[in-house]
Amino acid sequence: MKLSPLNKKFGIRGKLEIISEHGGLPVAVINNEFAQTLVSIYGAHVLSFQPKNFSEVLWTSSKSMFEEGIPIRGGIPVCFPWFGPHSSDPEKPQHGFARLQMWKITGTSSLPGGETQICLNLQQNPESQKLWPFSFLAEMIITAGTSLNVAFKCTNTGGEKFSCSDALHSYFTVSDIANIRIKGLKGTSYYNGIAASATSKQNDEYLNIEKEENRRYVDTTAECIIEDSGLSRKIRVAKTGSRVTVVWNPGAENSKKITDMPDDGYKSMVCVEAVNAYDDIVTIQPKESHTLTTSIEVETL
Ligand code: TA6
Secondary structure, eight states: OOOOHHHHHHBTTTTTEEEEETTTTEEEEESEEEEEEEEEEBBEEEEEEEETTTTOOHHHHHHHOOTTSSSSBBBBBBSOOOSSSSSSSTTTTTTTTGGGGGGGEEEEEEOTTTOOOEEEEEEEEHHHHHHHOEEEEEEEEEEEEEEEEEEEEEEEEEEHHHHHHHHEEEEOOOOOOOGEEESOOTTTTTEEETOOSOOEEEESEEEOOOOOEEEEEEEEOOOOEEETTTTEEEEEEEESSSSSEEEEOHHHHHHHHOSSSSSGGGGGEEEEEEEEEEGOOOOOOOOOOEEEEEEOOOOOO
């Protein structure tokens, strides 16, 4: 990808530059008075968000491959048009194809409040149609300010309705998994691990992560707060357009099996994900859209 025409069209002097990172992937580097934010054009994937006066908020694996055809490990992967394994064909890529495609930048701007915005899109193409036969326009609007706001909008541009799942699968940096607790999910039912129904219920105010966890909470629109006593900060993770929240940590054994994660990677990360899947699949009629957003903000504890 040629960077100079891209920068001519979309660069914002002193605020947004598209560079070649990690062995060749185009990455938008956004600097403003609030934060530094990195967005990979491959996957429309936020890699980093570091607000002024705080350390990195997102977690990206030091062993991530950053190669086309392989999902980036960490940041905010976009899962679309399915979440997890494909329901009938295990050959199809886990979490769909959106994170495995080069997106197009469609616009950048400095907003009146000083935030910086980058918009990207992805449409059906020969590769997507081999995997999923529908016509769509997917748009990502990423706004970096004191908070990071990420909106994924999918429009059905074809002539028949379709059903899909989507997710903003955010990975967060924590001082140590033993130092955190997650608030916001009290009273919520969840599918535990690979369970086929959401029969577990969280009774406690706080979730502590003491082992591998893959909890898929249903029927919740709640904001979650990751309190981190080691970093003396809390990360607020809010969402709209989603009724499922997934909390994932691979635990010690799985961390060793995931080749693009350090063996002890599970200690420094947790995923809190805004999801539509399971009991909350989205059906979009022709010309209609569905929007999923997440908003991430850090505060002193
Ligand atoms: O959201 C949790 C999850 O679906 C886990 O089951 C785990 O596999 C994780 O996502 C990571 O998936 P990935 O395909 O990126 O390795």
